[in-house]
Amino acid sequence: MSERSFYVRWGRYLVLIALAIPLYIWSWRTADINLIDLVQGAPKARPIISDLVRPSLLARERVTLSVSTVVRVPCDGPAPEPPAAEGPTVSLSATCLNARDPLVVSGSGFRPNTPGRLYWRVAGLEGRLRDEPFETDAQGRFTVQTDIPPLLAQQGGVHALDVELKWEAGTLRPSETLRTTVDKMIETVFLALMATTFGGLVAVPLSFLGARNIMPATLWGNTLYVAVRSFFNTARSIEPLILATIFAIWVGFGPFAGVLALSVHTIASLGKLYSEAAENIDPGPIEAIRSTGANEWQVIWYGVVPQIVPPYVSFTVYHWDINVRMSTIIGFVGGGGIGLELQRWINQLQWNSAATAVWAIVLVVSAMDYASAIVRERLV
């Protein structure tokens, strides 16, 4: 190496470095990179992260025991007879009372050491009125004091008083969150399947129009080719999240909006992949089939189809996998599926539940990844 070329070469590197340094300083500032926050803020993220590693999966079944009795409020008639019942008994200090009168409720024969609560079913009204909580003692007895709510007097008549105990019993079962997650995950996988199917069905014919070697080299052929290819490239660059927002407004929130958004994206994405696969097929077998005197249908069926089926199927499976991943996010803007629940749980700061959804997504996406890799390997 001559001395001159040595300096020229290193001079070039120096210029490059001199240009790169300010570029990176500027980028660092713009991106607001702050390593101190990253370290100091860590404790704030601790509870979330610790919840994330403990997703809500299992819970015991909740058993409810309810015993009812009746009172008349205001006391403008005969005291009602308490309904006869077997098992645990409830007794009241009085059964004919007026607003704000004290009432002592006591019971026996209940499950020991169990929390419970009183509820009023007001005559002529829907729903229940929550009243005092209590807990039974070791013998299954309790005594609780309350005042008659004025609402009972306003409505008048005979009202029911429910004494309700709740406890967890039996074996561990999938928690409510887990069941919702599984439900919504299935919805997500099928949503992605529908989008992949619709998208693929439209993309197959379009991909022929977007393949140079299939389109005739005429003015019409070229125009169509360019139009289809531009559509693929433009539509592919629109984020499915944006499409989902539009469709959620168009057809309403829910999985259908998600299917539409993903379908459009799939048409463009698969269309491009399919056309490129079609452009790469071997022209040899096609000309061999044509030379036997076969017509165009026969040429396509025996010469083109066997060559495009493996790449088309493998791209489709691969895109189903991508669509599952995308549809988990699409729910955030109203596209249905697991995303909607995940967003709700995050907003309600239910990190255990959110964790269940996050883990479910990780699990399903990696399973799909694995499965699609196997399918693709088999096809080659």
Place this chain on the structure above:
Amino acid sequence: MLEIKELTKVYDDGTVALKNVSFTVPDGEFLVIIGLSGSGKSTLLRCINRLIEPTSGQIIWDGVDITAAGQEDLRRIRRQIGMIFQQFNLVKRHTVLTNVLTGRLGYTSTWRSLLGLWSRDDRERALRNLELVGIADKAHNRADELSGGQQQRVGIARALMQAPRLLLADEPVASLDPATSHSVMKYIEWMNRERGLTVLCSLHFLSLARRYGTRIIALRAGELVFDGRPEEIDDRRFKEIYGEDAIEVEIR
């Protein structure tokens, strides 16, 4: 009789691949086409069954002008012309049997062929042709599991299915080793001698051309520069065809 009259092919990019080529092939001839790479051999063969559209000139086969045929007639003509290729051009993912059966496509209705409903007769004929080329035991293998020589024999069986009267062979042995080359060439020779097919075959090696051809034509840059019997190609002719620096190599 096949008559080629002033055949010219100019590709879209302006390449002149054939310039006013004329010659006549009587029935039963084994015509070998030689010439350097790029001299226009493949173009010439493909113009004959119009896999490539000639720019001008005529190709007349037994009084029928192939160059003037409409789509329907062209298919009827094509099915009587078998073709084999350097790269064998089998459908890799199909079985050997299916590949051979595609030779009958020109005789099979569209819907039957799309459903794979080959006639009993066609199936028997396919197996017989596979036996003929010695690979009946591979009938149900995938085509790409076969060796090069075996694949070319599938190509021959496929051409035989057409019951052709004319065979076009574009460098049928250029991808094969010398021993396999001869075994494949012998099948082609057999088709010519026993089945009475007219053969047009392009070859790279002059030794093969001399051994199998009953007549040789040579192309150079798209022009016909030689037309005669194999033994007429002497050293001077050889240099005319292949250029001053060429030396003849033997393939046995």
